Amino acid sequence: MTDRVRFAPSPTGYLHVGSARTALFNWLHARSTGGTMLLRIEDTDTERNRPELIDVIFRELEWLGIDWDEGPYFQSERAERHRSAVETLLADGRAYLCDAENREVAGSTIRDGLAVRFRTPDEGQVPFTDLIRDDVTFACAELEDFVIWRSNGTPTFLLANAVDDADMAVTHAIRGEDLLSSAPKVLLILDALGHPHPTYAHLPLLVNEQRKKLSKRRDDVSIADYRTRGFLPEAMANYLALLGWGPPDDVEIRPMQEIVSLFHIGDVNKSSAFFDVKKLEHVNATYLRGLPVAEFLERVDPWVTGTDAPWPAERFDRDVLAAFVPLIQEKLRLLGDTPRFVDFLFRKDPALDDASWESAMEKGPAAREMLDGAIAALASCPWEPEALKDAVNEVGEANGLKLGKAQAPIRVAVTGRTVGPPLFEAMAQFMDRDEVLRRLRVARHRLRP
């Protein structure tokens, strides 16, 4: 029999990085063992459910490249199974009805307005094997009688989880460590119902800089946010796979297919991991650099054709961008970095960056002389990168400046920023002489006298 795993999110918020990592590790286990990945929506909490988020969660999983073989199943559609399991437990005396004050009420069938609690044994142990943590044991005496059925007529997570895992023949429950202490309760239900136990694997938690469990409320962790900031899904998934696990050969950035073939759930480590955006960015930059131009253009499209693009839509030229990409691709960390590297091509006037102007023009050396000199020199020199470079360099030398310093005022005048593409290539291949001269004059005018 092949392994059957499930990712079982509850639709109470957007998919966040912790859940995505759990989904990914389930998926990795399924794909690396030839098993089956199920998707189950645990929507038993009618108070908190946000049904409109279900499709969003599906889309984020797909975006990450996480697919599933069965489902989605919805716990809310399995109420009869849950109810009959509770009736069985009630009839067997393994559970009891109780009122709002938690007082036991006589009766052996579910009744409106009453909750049902599982009667935990007074003594004994609940040992279980965890693929990541080895043997874990809880004493029954430590387990209070817990609610399995709410007074509003819905099952709790503990009951639904046990029944569904049994019905769906789930063999491996791979989930976050925050659920570790709920395992013995589920196991007790499974035993009382006569069902086998799945094997557990509790993943180390993802934590913030305070080493607290990542929380949707206080931490910026929505997968959607990372997507809109310009992270590539393959970079995101690759990085997520590195949290709690590492390849035996230390090659961290690699195709997911290779990770699948190297992954073993038992190799996952036990301690919590900090989600490090800096490293994520590095991974992303590496993937960005490796993208063929055509592919890059496709991926970056939302950032350059969207309404947020810092230029009038009618001035944007895809062919120009396509030709320009090789000049900047290796400089980007996020897709979202692209606009500010290319905006000067698609605007009438460059978007002047205050800090850049300040450093290159105000306190930078000899900005006036450089602009004046460049305006004169570039008026007649051959319009090609080397000639432009030589011309600017000559003006610089005349003012005692090396090229690095000399080009700064020109760069800011033409592109609006001190950081950008190779200047002379950009000018020679993507702008004409008149436009460059015009921008130099405009900048010079601002600098008067």
Added chain:
RNA sequence: GCCCCCAUCGUCCAGCGGCCUAGGACGCCUCCCUUUCAAGGAGGUAACACGGGUUCGAAUCCCGUUGGGGGUGCCA
């Protein structure tokens, strides 16, 4: 409080009794390259929480201490 889990560079990962004067990656620093920024190249910084055992030998096994985290809901 009680229960459970965890403990190697700032961070992530490797290490599964000798190959460890602890390795890789991110970050940071220095230098080289250089038309900015990157990229690339060469270096550097930096860790086995502590105390006891076990063993010829411990980062690796055991116990304890300390520290951190999770749980303790008619949330999941």
